[in-house]
Amino acid sequence: MRRFDLRSLRFHGAGEVRRTLPVEVAPFVFGGLEYHVPGDVVDATLTAARVGDNLTLTLLVETAVTGPCQRCLADADVPVTARGLEYVRHGESEGDDEDEGYVTAHVVDLEAWTRDLVADALPSKLLCREECRGLCPFCGADLNADPDHTHEEA
Ligand SMILES: [Zn+2]
Ligand SMILES: [Zn+2]
Numbered sequence: 001m002r003r004f005d006l007r008s009l010r011f012h013g014a015g016e017v018r019r020t021l022p023v024e025v026a027p028f029v030f031g032g033l034e035y036h037v038p039g040d041v042v043d044a045t046l047t048a049a050r051v052g053d054n055l056t057l058t059l060l061v062e063t064a065v066t067g068p069c070q071r072c073l074a075d076a077d078v079p080v081t082a083r084g085l086e087y088v089r090h091g092e093s094e095g096d097d098e099d100e101g102y103v104t105a106h107v108v109d110l111e112a113w114t115r116d117l118v119a120d121a122l123p124s125k126l127l128c129r130e131e132c133r134g135l136c137p138f139c140g141a142d143l144n145a146d147p148d149h150t151h152e153e154a
Contacts, residue, residue: 002111006055006088006103009048016049023114028065028122035067035126037118044114055088057108061117070125071134072142078126082117 002024009017023044028035045060061082069076086102087094093101102113133143141149 004108006106018047023110035065037063057086059084069128071132074128076128080121082121084117
């Protein structure tokens with residue numbers, strides 16, 4: 001799913017309801033390389049807390065982003081956990097002018113919200129492992145496989 005209508009929530013007298021929603025997340029492109037979440041779907045947990053006519057929404061996203069390591073191009077699998085908070089008043093996000101928010105006319109733009117949360121939680125470089133040595137800039141040899149690799153004359 002991409003959007004969720006808050007009017008479909010049934011509180012049944014409770015102050016808070018929680019729903020797990022499969023959200024479609026399109027691939028991310030960084031530096032010409034493509035990164036995916038598994039199956040291009042994230043199970044996001046939406047919690048809505050009711051305070052009078054207002055709602056406080058929390059979106060919890062736990063997934064992984066997979067794609068080529070930005071140093072050595074081997075498979076990288078980076079776990080991502082992110083949480084977003086949104087205040088909704090009369091069916092609209094309570095954002096300031098710069099931050100439009102993700103809720104318009106009682107409908108949550110789950111796709112945009114989830115995508116932004118994942119993107120913001122990613123490290124600046126997506127690596128197969130933090131200490132990845134990358135490729136030799138001269139010949140492209142994998143320096144993880146051959147740490148002593150050198151072009152210097154002995
Ligand atoms: Zn690597
Ligand atoms: Zn080399």
